Amino acid sequence: MGAFWRGLERTFFWSYERMSWPYDLMVLAIVLFVMLTPRSWFHDQPVASVSTSSHVELISEDAAGGTRTYRLDATVLPLGKRATQSTPELEREMHDVLGRTVQELEEHTFEVRRIDVARAVDGEALYYDVTVEPQ
Numbered sequence: 746m747g748a749f750w751r752g753l754e755r756t757f758f759w760s761y762e763r764m765s766w767p768y769d770l771m772v773l774a775i776v777l778f779v780m781l782t783p784r785s786w787f788h789d790q791p792v793a794s795v796s797t798s799s800h801v802e803l804i805s806e807d808a809a810g811g812t813r814t815y816r817l818d819a820t821v822l823p824l825g826k827r828a829t830q831s832t833p834e835l836e837r838e839m840h841d842v843l844g845r846t847v848q849e850l851e852e853h854t855f856e857v858r859r860i861d862v863a864r865a866v867d868g869e870a871l872y873y874d875v876t877v878e879p880q
Contacts, residue, residue, distance in 0.1 A: 854880040
């Protein structure tokens with residue numbers, strides 16, 4: 746029984762020498778855990794990246810008023826930042842997304858004038874119609 750506790754203690758405190766079979770076995774167990782653990786166990790969400798531009802489209806342009814309206818799919822925002830009504834935080838997020846993904850706005854200053862949220866039956870946001878005015 747003493748050998749069991751000693752082995753458990755050495756494993757817990759990682760006191761095996763490199764290149765020994767217990768050390769290699771622990772490293773293998775860690776690598777297998779990292780590679781085989783499902784992402785859903787940790788509620789991991791993919792980060793919006795270059796593919797974000799495919800979720801943004803120009804839907805109208807008012808030359809007289811100098812505004813443009815873009816439709817942004819709700820998936821461009823992480824789950825925790827999706828809002829069902831216009832808030833200052835949502836305006837900042839939309840400004841950042843549009844500034845990164847719309848070529849006409851990338852190097853220019855613009856202001857978010859209005860955000861209209863389209864909701865699903867369950868109340869979740871489906872997409873945002875964002876009206877911007879270049880400065």
